[in-house]
């Protein structure tokens with residue numbers, strides 16, 4: 001109801017030709033807190049209604065001049081929300097019912113007791129309150145809906161203007177949302193309709209697989225990253241995450257796509273630069289190293305201990321620099337994709353045995369036990385680059401020896417899984433704290449603590465291992481407990497032609 005009263009007080013107009021009814025009602029209603037207007041004629045009442053906001057009208061049906069029914073019709077025209085209560089004698093109860101059919105709210109028979117009047121008026125007051133409340137709720141809902149609409153269109157505008165590509169799919173891997181940046185980065189010219197399967201608009205199979213896996217709730221980690229190139233030589237990086245519902249169920253995937261071409265070009269330039277500088281440094285350093293060795297040999301013969309010590313330190317340092325340069329060159333080659341070119345069938349158990357035999361002298365120097373554990377099951381041949389594998393396991397075993405104290409034990413185990421071979425390099429050495437585990441594959445990252453302080457290294461061994469395994473289609477995992485030891489687990493794929501069924505015949 002539209003209330004125009006300036007105060008919260010409700011107003012009532014009493015229209016009755018009987019003085020006693022008007023005066024009596026006024027007394028009771030004023031005490032009930034109403035603003036009361038009075039009129040002895042219908043026309044006078046309508047006049048008041050034209051000038052004052054009134055919510056309830058007490059209207060006598062039988063009046064000289066304009067009768068109640070006619071006044072009611074006028075009130076309905078003026079403001080149908082005004083509640084009209086008919087005052088009627090017993091004789092005219094039927095007319096009262098007729099009046100209600102024509103829109104009156106209630107009636108009260110004449111003569112009435114104060115309590116009867118209070119009851120009827122309270123009912124009307126309650127009705128006004130409820131109507132007001134309903135209206136307020138409706139307004140609020142309207143406001144919320146409007147807010148929601150604005151919020152929705154605001155989010156859509158933001159998603160459409162994002163410089164990154166955004167793709168959202170449902171649980172079946174069908175497109176739910178795709179923004180212009182995504183279409184541009186992927187070179188999609190046609191508009192993509194919602195509900196289309198992701199493969200219908202995107203050609204890269206790896207990307208489609210990633211989206212479908214995440215959409216179906218098969219993601220291995222919280223967010224999965226995939227790098228690929230497009231026909232226009234653009235390097236793109238897609239990072240996908242599942243969209244989860246209220247109870248953690250997977251509703252689909254959201255994928256963020258960024259153009260990393262500039263980063264890749266810069267990376268390539270940096271690698272080329274590092275390769276060039278390393279290459280230039282290697283020969284003069286090796287010459288210095290060899291000459292130091294010669295001078296040292298002379299000194300041993302002349303027995304000058306101080307000079308011997310100084311020169312041994314210089315020789316050690318040059319050896320460290322030569323290793324660093326070697327590692328840098330290896331990394332550059334991996335980054336340029338110039339390794340793992342010599343894929344051939346390999347007996348992994350034999351390759352590991354050779355490496356273990358070779359490293360044994362080093363382990364013995366620290367009184368460590370280094371052993372290879374083989375099971376009875378035949379290990380199928382794998383197709384890989386032998387030099388790359390030697391580098392992977394050479395690095396891992398060297399690390400196990402380096403980061404295990406004197407007298408420790410190192411074990412290399414090999415086991416067969418469906419479609420892959422698992423190789424564990426375990427030690428009972430210093431171990432790695434959880435906070436360092438994520439970092440040890442980063443270039444130049446070395447864990448610095450009391451135990452590792454005096455161990456020399458470049459911080460490039462594990463990045464090389466990781467780079468080579470990526471090239472070989474393998475992967476690596478670590479389990480480590482400080483002061484207990486570490487296990488580096490490598491997985492290498494077995495190609496279909498080298499599957500275990502063929503293993504016996506191949507190894508013969």
Ligand code: ADP
Nearest residue numbers: 399400403431440446447457458459460461462
């Ligand atoms: P480097 O051994 O030359 O420092 P790596 O990249 O091979 O470089 O290893 C990085 C770091 O990881 C090492 O500095 C060491 O702190 C830690 N680490 C590697 N292997 C082990 C291991 N088996 N046990 C404990 N810490 C290890």
